[in-house]
Amino acid sequence: MNILILGSGGREHALAWAVKQNPKCDRLIVAPGNAGTAAIAETADIDVMDGDAVVRFATEQAIDFVIVGPEAILDAGVSDALRAAGILTFGPSKAAAQLEASKSFTKEICDAAGAPTAAWKRFDALAPAKAYVAEQGAPIVVKADGLAAGKGVVVAMTEDEAQAALDDMFDGALGVAGASVVIEECMVGEEASFFVLSDGTSILPVGTAQDHKRAFDGDEGPNTGGMGAYSPAPCLTPAIQSQVLDEIVQPTIDEMAKRGTPFEGVLYVGLMIEADGRARLVEYNVRFGDPECQVLMMRLGGQVLDLLQACAEKRLDQMQVNWAEDHAITVVMAANGYPGAYAKGSVIKGLGDLVEDSRNMVFHAGTKSDSNNITANGGRVLNVTARGDTLAEARDRAYAAVSVIDWPEGFNRTDIGWRAL
Numbered sequence: 001m002n003i004l005i006l007g008s009g010g011r012e013h014a015l016a017w018a019v020k021q022n023p024k025c026d027r028l029i030v031a032p033g034n035a036g037t038a039a040i041a042e043t044a045d046i047d048v049m050d051g052d053a054v055v056r057f058a059t060e061q062a063i064d065f066v067i068v069g070p071e072a073i074l075d076a077g078v079s080d081a082l083r084a085a086g087i088l089t090f091g092p093s094k095a096a097a098q099l100e101a102s103k104s105f106t107k108e109i110c111d112a113a114g115a116p117t118a119a120w121k122r123f124d125a126l127a128p129a130k131a132y133v134a135e136q137g138a139p140i141v142v143k144a145d146g147l148a149a150g151k152g153v154v155v156a157m158t159e160d161e162a163q164a165a166l167d168d169m170f171d172g173a174l175g176v177a178g179a180s181v182v183i184e185e186c187m188v189g190e191e192a193s194f195f196v197l198s199d200g201t202s203i204l205p206v207g208t209a210q211d212h213k214r215a216f217d218g219d220e221g222p223n224t225g226g227m228g229a230y231s232p233a234p235c236l237t238p239a240i241q242s243q244v245l246d247e248i249v250q251p252t253i254d255e256m257a258k259r260g261t262p263f264e265g266v267l268y269v270g271l272m273i274e275a276d277g278r279a280r281l282v283e284y285n286v287r288f289g290d291p292e293c294q295v296l297m298m299r300l301g302g303q304v305l306d307l308l309q310a311c312a313e314k315r316l317d318q319m320q321v322n323w324a325e326d327h328a329i330t331v332v333m334a335a336n337g338y339p340g341a342y343a344k345g346s347v348i349k350g351l352g353d354l355v356e357d358s359r360n361m362v363f364h365a366g367t368k369s370d371s372n373n374i375t376a377n378g379g380r381v382l383n384v385t386a387r388g389d390t391l392a393e394a395r396d397r398a399y400a401a402v403s404v405i406d407w408p409e410g411f412n413r414t415d416i417g418w419r420a421l
């Protein structure tokens, strides 16, 4: 098979690494890719947000299967353009990607499906939103309805904080994403993520994970896209997984199908496990998490190509995952200053001294090859990933690799996995 992966982060490097292990993979192209994907696959400099351009490229290159990484590409309708051209594609339609692109859409689906989630209300104007917050009090959660690159959610511990967030959003701080807001009940508990493939009808879980959103050790500092992750998430017990599949995931898939917009891809189910031992939905994403994908791929390996292909060909009911009793962890190395302003272009040394195999991999998130050097080219730059029989073993392996990487312009958390260890 000739395979094209769209995206340029650590998630896409991990997908490429796993897919390439499958003997069915003949040719592998990652567009636009990064220095890490360039070392294991071809890269292509095409406009991945332009459906026509992607279709043209895929046709010219005789691509058999396209895997879409990030949500922005899905929201741009690229998967629809590919399917319309008869090209097998993994990733939901633009209509189904609304499950991530619109918070109020997801809430309406949950209500229609009877899926447990936080109580909510949507507002399109400032005054009634402010009155509602005054009436509800704090803590309370304010969310921009649209895609805001992870910046659209404020968990307000005080009423003032919630009112200030509303002022900002209606003032246009997040552009059109904040033109309407969802105000939600604040849920309390332990957060975990569940990744479930769906071909529009059937579902198949492919792993659980927990990430670390804050920049610094001890969950201090600003929110980030994720500073590390591990899989499995011990708090997502088999009993809670069944509850989530029965009460949240399958009803959502059924509701999407009923509306004529079946969800075909991976549903990233963000959950809050509350004191009563049950989970409620925090949010959906319509793609693999980054860096959660890195730990899932480390555990799944080459079978992931068979799973994604079966998903795209609507025969997921014939598939099963071959699980190993293993654990994986990924430590994000980010540029100093991230998630605020940071410099690009610093040289990363020591990567050549690392062993890379089925238990140890450094996935590149934001890197570039610069003559003889690998340089930093983003906020989150490397995902140092390892697998072990226990989480502690995986953690020790990952941090041993981190210590070999010589990059003074970067930083990492030293406590990834603490909650489960």
Ligand code: AMP
Pocket (backbone or CB within 6 Å): 118, 141, 150, 151, 152, 153, 155, 184, 185, 186, 187, 188, 191, 270, 282, 283
């Ligand atoms: P999101 O950007 O939608 O992933 O949300 C960011 C984070 O906000 C989530 O991972 C949760 O930690 C938190 N969050 C979102 N909604 C709620 C809620 N209703 N109650 C408590 N925390 C929430």
Ligand code: GLY
Pocket (backbone or CB within 6 Å): 211, 225, 226, 285, 288, 289, 290, 291, 292
């Ligand atoms: N790690 C969070 C995300 O991918 O949205």
